[in-house]
Amino acid sequence: MKMRTLTAATMAVVMGVSPALADMVFPSLSYRTGPYAANGIPFADGYEDYFTLMNERDGGIGGVPIKVIECETGYNTEKGVECYESTKGEGALVYQPLSTGITYQLIPKSAADGIPLHTMGYGRTSAANGKVFNTVFNYPANYWNGASAVVNHLLDINDGDIKGKTLALVYHNSAYGKEPIRTLEELAKKHDFELTLLPVDHPGQEQKSQWLQIRREKPDYVTMWGWGVMNATAIQEAANIRYPMENFIGVWWSGSENDVKPVGEKANGYKALNFHGVGDDYPLYDDLKKYVYDAGKAAGAGDQKGTVLYNRGMYAAMLAVEAAKNAQEIHDTKEITPQQMRDGMEALVVTQATMKKLGMPNFGPTFKVSCENHGGPGLVTVNQWDAKAGEWNQITSYGESDMEVIGDLIAEDSSAFAKENKIKEACS
Amino acid sequence: MLYREVGDFKTTYQADGQTFPIAFDRYRYYAVMLFAFAIVPFLLNDYWVKAIALPFLIYSIAAIGLNILIGYCGQVSLGTGGFMAVGAYSCYKFMTGFDIYIPGGEEWVRYALPPLNIFFSVILGGVMTALVGILFGLPSLRIKGFYLAVATLAAQFFLVWVFNKWEWSFNYSASGQITAPERFLFGHAITGPNTEPWATYLFCLVFVTILAIVARNLTRGHLGRSWMSIRDMDIAAEIIGVNPLKAKLTAFGISSFYIGIAGALLFSVYLGAVEVGEVFGIQKSFLVLFMVIIGGLGSIFGSFAGAAFMVLLPVLLKNVLVGQLGWATDIAAHLEFVIVGALIVIFLILEPHGLAQLWRIIKEKLRLWPFPH
Numbered sequence: 048m049k050m051r052t053l054t055a056a057t058m059a060v061v062m063g064v065s066p067a068l069a070d071m072v073f074p075s076l077s078y079r080t081g082p083y084a085a086n087g088i089p090f091a092d093g094y095e096d097y098f099t100l101m102n103e104r105d106g107g108i109g110g111v112p113i114k115v116i117e118c119e120t121g122y123n124t125e126k127g128v129e130c131y132e133s134t135k136g137e138g139a140l141v142y143q144p145l146s147t148g149i150t151y152q153l154i155p156k157s158a159a160d161g162i163p164l165h166t167m168g169y170g171r172t173s174a175a176n177g178k179v180f181n182t183v184f185n186y187p188a189n190y191w192n193g194a195s196a197v198v199n200h201l202l203d204i205n206d207g208d209i210k211g212k213t214l215a216l217v218y219h220n221s222a223y224g225k226e227p228i229r230t231l232e233e234l235a236k237k238h239d240f241e242l243t244l245l246p247v248d249h250p251g252q253e254q255k256s257q258w259l260q261i262r263r264e265k266p267d268y269v270t271m272w273g274w275g276v277m278n279a280t281a282i283q284e285a286a287n288i289r290y291p292m293e294n295f296i297g298v299w300w301s302g303s304e305n306d307v308k309p310v311g312e313k314a315n316g317y318k319a320l321n322f323h324g325v326g327d328d329y330p331l332y333d334d335l336k337k338y339v340y341d342a343g344k345a346a347g348a349g350d351q352k353g354t355v356l357y358n359r360g361m362y363a364a365m366l367a368v369e370a371a372k373n374a375q376e377i378h379d380t381k382e383i384t385p386q387q388m389r390d391g392m393e394a395l396v397v398t399q400a401t402m403k404k405l406g407m408p409n410f411g412p413t414f415k416v417s418c419e420n421h422g423g424p425g426l427v428t429v430n431q432w433d434a435k436a437g438e439w440n441q442i443t444s445y446g447e448s449d450m451e452v453i454g455d456l457i458a459e460d461s462s463a464f465a466k467e468n469k470i471k472e473a474c475s
Numbered sequence: 476m477l478y479r480e481v482g483d484f485k486t487t488y489q490a491d492g493q494t495f496p497i498a499f500d501r502y503r504y505y506a507v508m509l510f511a512f513a514i515v516p517f518l519l520n521d522y523w524v525k526a527i528a529l530p531f532l533i534y535s536i537a538a539i540g541l542n543i544l545i546g547y548c549g550q551v552s553l554g555t556g557g558f559m560a561v562g563a564y565s566c567y568k569f570m571t572g573f574d575i576y577i578p579g580g581e582e583w584v585r586y587a588l589p590p591l592n593i594f595f596s597v598i599l600g601g602v603m604t605a606l607v608g609i610l611f612g613l614p615s616l617r618i619k620g621f622y623l624a625v626a627t628l629a630a631q632f633f634l635v636w637v638f639n640k641w642e643w644s645f646n647y648s649a650s651g652q653i654t655a656p657e658r659f660l661f662g663h664a665i666t667g668p669n670t671e672p673w674a675t676y677l678f679c680l681v682f683v684t685i686l687a688i689v690a691r692n693l694t695r696g697h698l699g700r701s702w703m704s705i706r707d708m709d710i711a712a713e714i715i716g717v718n719p720l721k722a723k724l725t726a727f728g729i730s731s732f733y734i735g736i737a738g739a740l741l742f743s744v745y746l747g748a749v750e751v752g753e754v755f756g757i758q759k760s761f762l763v764l765f766m767v768i769i770g771g772l773g774s775i776f777g778s779f780a781g782a783a784f785m786v787l788l789p790v791l792l793k794n795v796l797v798g799q800l801g802w803a804t805d806i807a808a809h810l811e812f813v814i815v816g817a818l819i820v821i822f823l824i825l826e827p828h829g830l831a832q833l834w835r836i837i838k839e840k841l842r843l844w845p846f847p848h
Contacts, residue, residue, distance in 0.1 A: 079805030
């Protein structure tokens with residue numbers, strides 16, 4: 048009897064000393080097929096390549112190797128559910144579905160399963176209120192910051208007065224596209240401009256009537272919440288009616304190379320928001336070349352590097368890795384659980400020094416996540432497309448958005464959600 | 476040898492007219508029911524229920540519904556997605572408290588029913604859809620074939636547009652999405668994130684079982700015969716005294732009831748949050764139509780077989796190609812389209828009457844086995 052206990056104790060010690068390090072699992076709910084593939088592919092490639100780099104260069108995060116499980120959603124919510132259920136058992140640490148529709152489905156599930164959800168620049172905006180949405184994060188910027196940034200940019204170029212100007216919103220007729228409407232309506236009241244809403248139905252190839260209306264009403268500015276084929280179609284239609292491109296501002300999901308390149312020269316001057324840097328002029332790319340591209344380990348076709356969405360995917364992976372490192376530090380363990388990952392995300396601080404250390408100096412804004420604020424500061428910049436050079440240029444610095452208006456809306460929407468689902472607002 | 480009527484004597488009319496006249500079939504049916512009700516609930520986990528069991532059960536209901544309309548009554552409909560949306564949105568309204576606004580004094584006053592139990596919300600979702608289905612079935616009295624298909628196609632687009640536009644239908648939520656709040660039945664969560672796999676499974680299974688038995692018996696009875704006579708030749712049917720108005724509208728109503736229940740379950744139990752354009756678009760109409768055609772027109776078993784084929788095959792292919800063979804997800808996804816598409820074509824060439832007909836042929840052969848002469 049005594050012998051047996053001893054053996055058991057020894058076994059426990061041995062196992063405690065050298066635990067078999069399980070992989071850190073980062074599922075990638077990507078879409079490389081369907082009408083949104085043009086935008087889904089670069090993001091998925093960037094996301095995966097960064098994790099590959101971490102594995103190849105640093106041996107994972109804190110010595111624990113990373114495992115990326117890719118699951119094709121086709122931007123379809125039913126497949127998204129299947130992907131979530133099939134990957135969550137593998138020990139998934141964080142989900143980034145890159146779809147507002149799938150996000151809405153995963154929000155209650157992530158709360159129930161305790162797996163954090165990072166919806167970077169998409170998803171449910173009011174998730175910025177961490178007191179209600181404990182496991183959902185949408186730093187560094189959300190749609191309402193985007194809507195406000197559009198208006199702020201208009202204020203900038205009009206010397207602070209856009210009274211009586213007209214702004215048309217061309218939006219994807221879905222949860223995604225409808226997100227900014229409330230903010231824009233509030234801002235329209237505040238700054239006294241006129242807002243026209245022009246919905247475009249999925250998948251967005253048919254926009255003749257919307258642009259006919261724009262041609263007739265001649266709004267001073269057009270802004271767009273589009274995705275996938277809808278983007279390029281809209282820019283083409285704008286070019287067809289000779290709408291001045293510099294008055295056409297897309298959100299960050301309507302501002303990738305794939306959206307403007309099909310239109311060619313005529314897309315010159317088109318503007319789009321962004322919350323991170325563009326191009327491949329960063330030291331990190333040298334490492335990526337050395338460890339990933341030249342080693343033949345690039346995800347997908349490997350032809351997306353340096354594009355806006357590739358960079359965004361990489362940025363998403365980078366923030367996930369930083370949060371995981373954070374979690375390892377906070378809980379003093381190598382093998383983190385999704386719950387600990389959540390804590391790491393909530394305590395995430397990104398400064399210029401961190402960005403520089405990671406080989407991405409000035410790539411994104413500095414920000415700090417807290418329980419009260421899961422959304423970050425919402426610093427947004429405006430990019431402009433140079434068709435000749437074939438590149439995006441950052442034309443403004445990272446600007447603050449109108450948190451006065453947005454803060455109220457977030458409080459209102461999140462408290463409605465809390466009431467509906469009987470959640471007590473609290474910071475644990 | 477085992478599979479034959481011989482020796483299985485029936486002494487009552489009831490026994491003679493039962494669904495499964497062959498003893499072997501009957502026992503198989505009891506075994507399947509026992510397995511589905513008593514054993515499967517213990518085997519299910521989150522993945523199996525969300526990826527396989529729920530979609531299969533829910534699409535089976537939709538396929539039975541559409542089969543009643545197309546397979547039994549011969550009225551082509553492309554509005555399935557729209558009708559499912561009606562079911563989903565009515566279920567949502569009833570489960571969150573159906574409200575109306577009546578002008579009273581200065582402001583509109585809101586009168587609301589208390590939130591209903593999820594079971595009744597789903598049923599009422601079906602009832603509302605039946606009403607809408609009858610409404611959109613009215614043109615079927617004048618037009619048929621392709622023209623009716625186009626009229627129902629209009630219903631599809633109109634209904635999706637309504638639920639996108641009409642803010643009351645999604646309780647004025649900012650995103651235009653409907654999200655199922657947590658609802659309980661006998662103390663167990665049926666909707667919302669904290670459901671047990673077996674609870675949602677049994678909830679849907681009960682609906683499927685009842686609806687399938689009802690459908691089977693309806694189609695064998697007076698109503699079913701009048702539908703089939705309309706399908707086979709409407710003028711002849713009218714001459715022998717079948718009322719086309721009644722036959723066609725009941726077919727539309729009952730079919731829509733089934734489809735509405737499927738939509739309500741799809742939204743509340745399976746997905747939890749729904750965006751009308753994405754979930755209930757024209758693709759859904761085609762998906763259910765394919766199920767019916769592949770499964771076999773005019774067969775309840777065919778509806779199950781078709782739903783299983785269309786729901787399970789992609790999941791199976793994905794698991795084999797990506798999970799087992801480790802292929803890139805995009806290649807696997809594209810190949811999935813190719814394989815499923817090719818199989819549909821091959822099936823329809825080899826057996827134009829669907830999987831149900833295959834099953835019938837097998838049964839015929841089984842009867843003679845092992846002495847085919």
